[in-house]
Amino acid sequence: MSGNGNLKKLLRGLNRSKGRFSPFLARYSYVSQRDRLIENFRASFPGVLKVLPLDESVTQIYTTVREYLEDKELDVLMVWGWESLRDINKLLVAMGYVREEFRKHCPLPIVFWVDGKVCRKFIRLIPDFYNWVSLTVFESANDELIDFIQQTSESVYQKALESGAEIFLDYADLGLPESTYQELLEVRQELANREITLKPELEASLEFVLGRLADDFEKTAKEHYQMSLELWQQLNNPLRVAHTYYYLGLWWQSYALRHRAEKNMVFSQASSYLQQSVKGFETLKRPDLVAKFINSWGEVLQILESWVQLETVANRAIELLEPSKPSFRLARAYNFLTECELAKGNCKPAKQLAETAIEIFNNTLSAASVPTSEKDAKTL
DSSP: OOHHHHHHHHHHHHHHTTTSOEEEEEEOSSHHHHHHHHHHHHHHOOSOEEEEEOOTTOSOHHHHHHHHHTTOOOSEEEEEOGGGOTTHHHHHHHHHHTHHHHHHHOOSEEEEEEOHHHHHHHHHHOHHHHHHSEEEEOOOOHHHHHHHHHHHHHHHHHHHHHHTTSOOOOHHHHTOOTTHHHHHHHHHHHHHHTTOOOOHHHHHHHHHHHHHHSOTTSHHHHHHHHHHHHHHHHTTOHHHHHHHHHHHHHHHHHHHHHOGGGHHHHHHHHHHHHHHHHHHHHHTTOHHHHHHHHHHHHHHHHHHTOHHHHHHHHHHHHHHSOTTSOOHHHHHHHHHHHHHHHHHTOHHHHHHHHHHHHHHHHHHHHHHHSOSSHHHHHHO
16 A cells, blocks of 8 residues: 555544544654654644654653643644653553553544564564554655665765864764664665665765764774775765765774774774875865865874874865965864974974964954854854
C-alpha cells in the first residue's frame, strides 16, 4: 500500500476509535519521513490532534502520557521521540505492565511513532501490548530513500566546506537529529535488501557523511573517511579528495589527544593528510579553500616543532589572507611565525610578531562584537 493509502487507513482507524483508548503503531523509516507524515496527518485530520515528544527526562511512559492529557480536550495524541529515552528497554517493559491503566484513564486513540528498531523492541519486550496495537507501516519508495541520502549528503558536505577549519560542527549545527547516522545506515541497508545499488558518487558522499556523523574518536569514522577517499580517487574528483584528506587529518589530530604515547607518529600522520589537503586545494587553484584549511596543518606542525615547514605554511597563510580584513586566521598565522622566531632564539622579531598577532586578534574581536548595522548583525 502506498504512503497516502496507509495515511488514509490510519485516519479511518482513528476516526473509528474516538473516545476510547486504542493504541496504534506507525512505523517509519527515518525522522524526516516521520515529520513529513505527521504534518500531512495534521492537514488531513479534522479533529484536535496533539503531539507529545518524549525526551531523556521521561521515567514512565504511562505517567508522562496521562499527565500530558490532564485538562486537555483532544481527539488524538501522537507520541514520538523514543530514541531520546535513557533506558528504553526498561521503560517499555514498565509500559507493558500498565496496559490496563492506559485503557482506563486514556480515553482516546494514541499513535506511537516508531522506527524499525523500536518496533522490534515492542515485539520482543512487550508482545502482549504489541498484539493489542494496530500497526501501520509507512514504506518508502526507492527514489524517496535515495533522495534522503542525496539531500542529507549534500547538506552536510556544503556546511562542512563552508565552515572550513573554524569549528567542528555537531548535529545541531548541521541541522540534523542525532539519529541520522543510524538512519543513513538503515536506509542504505534497505536499498541493498531491495537490490538497489547507489551510484559511486552518492556512495562516496554517503561514506564521507557517515564519517562526519560518527564519533570522531572512533575508528568507525576513520573507516568511513578512508572508503570515501578511495571512491573519490577512483572517480577522479580532486576537490572531494582534498576535502576528505582534511577530515582524515583532523581525525588523526583528535586521535592523538587520546593517545599521547604515540604522539609523534600520530601527529606525523595528521600532518601528512593535512598537507595533502592543502596541496590538493593549491593544485585546484582554490586559494579561498587553502586559506580556510591551512592553519590546521600549521597547528600540527607547531606540535611537531617542524619550524622550517611551519614558517613556510604561516607565510603562505598570511599571503592568502587580506591584511586589510583582520581575521582570527590571520592572527593565528602571525602567532605561528612568533613561535618560529622563538624557536630560533630571536626574541625581538618574535615580540614584534606577537604584538601584530594580538592587534589583529583584538581588531577582529571588536569588529565581531560591535555590528555597524542591522545587516552586519545578521551576517556575523
